[in-house]
Amino acid sequence: MFGTAIRGRKAAIAFILVTAVLDIVAMGIVIPVLPELIRQFAGNDSQAGWLNGLFVALWAGMQFLCSPVIGSLSDKYGRRPVILISAAGLAADYVLMAVAPNLWWLALGRIIAGVTSSAFTTAFAYMADITPPEQRAKAYGLIGAAFSAGFVAGPVIGGFLGEISPRAPFWAAAAMSGIAFLYGLFVLPESLAPEKRMAFSWKRANPIGAMTLLSRHPELSGLAVVIFLLHFAHHVFSAIWVLYSYHIFGWTPLQAGLALSAVGALDMLVQGVLVGPIVARLGDRKTMVMGLACGALGIAIMGAAPTSFWYLFALLPNALWGLAMPTLQSLMTRLVSESEQGQLQGANMSVGSIAGIVSPLFFGAVYAFTVKPGSSLPYAGLSYYIAAAILLAGALVGWYVARNAVRAEANLDAAQPASGNR
Numbered sequence: 001m002f003g004t005a006i007r008g009r010k011a012a013i014a015f016i017l018v019t020a021v022l023d024i025v026a027m028g029i030v031i032p033v034l035p036e037l038i039r040q041f042a043g044n045d046s047q048a049g050w051l052n053g054l055f056v057a058l059w060a061g062m063q064f065l066c067s068p069v070i071g072s073l074s075d076k077y078g079r080r081p082v083i084l085i086s087a088a089g090l091a092a093d094y095v096l097m098a099v100a101p102n103l104w105w106l107a108l109g110r111i112i113a114g115v116t117s118s119a120f121t122t123a124f125a126y127m128a129d130i131t132p133p134e135q136r137a138k139a140y141g142l143i144g145a146a147f148s149a150g151f152v153a154g155p156v157i158g159g160f161l162g163e164i165s166p167r168a169p170f171w172a173a174a175a176m177s178g179i180a181f182l183y184g185l186f187v188l189p190e191s192l193a194p195e196k197r198m199a200f201s202w203k204r205a206n207p208i209g210a211m212t213l214l215s216r217h218p219e220l221s222g223l224a225v226v227i228f229l230l231h232f233a234h235h236v237f238s239a240i241w242v243l244y245s246y247h248i249f250g251w252t253p254l255q256a257g258l259a260l261s262a263v264g265a266l267d268m269l270v271q272g273v274l275v276g277p278i279v280a281r282l283g284d285r286k287t288m289v290m291g292l293a294c295g296a297l298g299i300a301i302m303g304a305a306p307t308s309f310w311y312l313f314a315l316l317p318n319a320l321w322g323l324a325m326p327t328l329q330s331l332m333t334r335l336v337s338e339s340e341q342g343q344l345q346g347a348n349m350s351v352g353s354i355a356g357i358v359s360p361l362f363f364g365a366v367y368a369f370t371v372k373p374g375s376s377l378p379y380a381g382l383s384y385y386i387a388a389a390i391l392l393a394g395a396l397v398g399w400y401v402a403r404n405a406v407r408a409e410a411n412l413d414a415a416q417p418a419s420g421n422r
Contacts, residue, residue, distance in 0.1 A: 013142065015188045016126050019083060020146040022180035026090060026173040027117070028154020028264070030097070032257040033162040033169050034106075035242040040166070041103045049371065051103070053239045053364020055110045060235075060356025062114025067349035071121050075340070076200040079126040080190045087184060089116035091177035098170035121345035128333050128341040129191035137284055137330035138276040144326055145272025151264030159257020166253075198340070213340065213347050222401030223332050224351050229394035230292065230324060231355035236299065236387040239363035244380055247371060249308045259312060266319035275326050285402035288327040292395035295321025296388040303384030321391075324398075331402060363387070 038055065039048035074082045093116060097109035123143055131139040161168040214224045245251040245259065279287050298318025305311040329348070336344050363383045370380045 013127070013130065013139070015184075016123055016191075017142060017146040019087070019180055019184050019188060020123050020143060021150045022176055022183060023087060023090065023117075024147045024150025025154040025157070026094065026150075026176035026180070028151045028260070029158035029161070029169045029173040029176065030094070031260060032155050032158045032242060032253045033166045036162070036246070036253060037166045038103070038106065039243070039246075041106070047368070049240065049243060049368035050361070050364045052243060053360035053362075053367075055107060056235060056238045056360035056364075057357045058107060059110045059114040059117075060353045060360070062111050063117065064350050064353030064357060066115050067121050067345075067353060068347060071125065071345050071347070071349070072198075072200055074122045074125055074192070075198040078190045078192045078197070079122050079129065080184070080188055082122045083126075083188065084181060084184050086116045086122075087177050087181035091174050091181060094170050094174035094177060098167050098174065121349040124329060124345045124348075125341045126191045128345075129196075133330075133334050136333055137279045137287075137326045140326035140329045141271040141275030141322075143271075144275075144322055145268045148264040148266075148268035148271060148322070152261045152268060153264075155257035155260035155264070157257075159252075159254035162253035162257070213336065213344060214351070217335050219401060220332060220335055222397065223328055224348070226288075226292075226394045226398040226401065227328060227348055227351050228355050229390050229397065230328070231352040232359040233295070233299070233387040233390040233394070234321075235356055235359035236363045236383050239360040240367040240380075240383055243367065244383075245311070248380055249311065251308075259315075262312070263315055263319070266315055267322045270319050270322035271326060275323060278323060279327060279330075284327040284331050285399070288324050288331075288402060289395045289399045291321050291323030291325075291327070292391050292398060294318070295324065296391035296395070299384050299391065300388040303381035303388070305381070324394075328398070 034055075035048065035052045038052050042048045042051050070082055070086075090113065093109055093112040096112065097106060100106045100109060124140065127139045127143055128136060157172060158169040161172055214220045241260075242256050245256050251259070275287070278290075282290070294317045298314045298316070298321065301314035301317070302311055305314060332344060332348070333341060363386075366383045366386065367380060369375055370377055370382055
């Protein structure tokens with residue numbers, strides 16, 4: 001019976017990883033061409049800078065509003081139906097963006113994408129359902145590696161298709177999301193047992209209500225601050241990466257796609273191979289801080305890079321940034337009960353989405369100002385320096401807060417027999 005349970009858990013992990021790969025391939029396909037399509041509609045680089053930031057903010061804003069609802073729905077109805085509805089919704093959305101005649105329709109597409117992609121939180125809750133606490137950092141690393149695998153294939157496909165037409169990648173993304181839906185429909189099992197489900201409540205299923213969970217322990221609140229800073233810094237890529245490489249180095253969509261594929265490959269190596277051994281040797285806290293510090297170093301090098309070679313070289317230290325999120329997730333999941341994992345992931349997504357609303361607008365505005373003709377600060381790499389400083393701040397906060405996380409977990413476990421649940 002024990003062997004059967006282990007095989008069943010491995011099969012479930014494989015199912016969720018394949019589903020994640022298919023979804024992220026679809027998302028990655030459009031990354032090299034969406035900023036360029038925005039630029040074509042906008043007419044110039046400066047205008048495209050803040051518009052691209054606005055589009056990312058729209059996407060993140062919908063995630064902020066919808067992630068807690070979707071997380072709570074998965075706690076009530078299970079993870080499988082949420083994942084399936086998300087995949088179907090993404091497929092329909094990519095079709096909409098493929099035929100969008102202007103910026104308004106593209107904006108509507110980003111709004112819908114923000115709603116449907118909020119279900120990515122369910123993948124983390126799914127993994128928490130089927131993984132013991134001590135193995136969750138490694139399990140979340142596998143999800144991160146699956147996401148990275150999608151970004152290896154997606155941008156390359158998008159780059160090639162973008163050379164043919166800026167619309168072609170959206171049709172390909174729609175097809176991939178459709179495949180993810182069919183795959184999940186036929187093979188993805190449910191992970192949350194009926195007896196572990198929680199009644200749906202609007203008090204919890206809203207951004208503010210969901211984040212009250214984070215205020216339950218000082219350690220959760222502190223780690224949520226680190227998540228905010230991590231996401232804030234990370235959105236420098238979604239805001240300016242493609243536009244910067246086009247403007248400074250003269251890259252084509254194919255070259256941008258190949259570079260993003262390299263980013264995905266390195267991240268897949270870090271999260272799929274290195275997270276487990278490094279956590280086993282250093283522990284969650286030191287691994288998290290190391291990841292944030294290395295990410296800051298890589299981003300700083302990008303801002304200073306005089307050539308494409310150095311810009312790409314910076315990806316090596318930056319890849320170790322992938323050590324941070326799995327360990328953050330692992331530390332936080334240990335501080336809540338099994339029935340609250342979906343709510344926790346929804347709250348974390350809301351925190352990340354707040355950063356995703358303000359960060360692209362901020363970095364997009366900084367970039368637009370620095371590349372504007374006659375700018376008093378004509379240095380496009382400034383955004384990267386700011387992001388590096390924010391990551392260093394996250395490393396310092398994480399080092400301080402995570403000291404007490406293990407102690408808080410021990411106290412929570414000690415109280416469990418008396419209360420009967422967490």
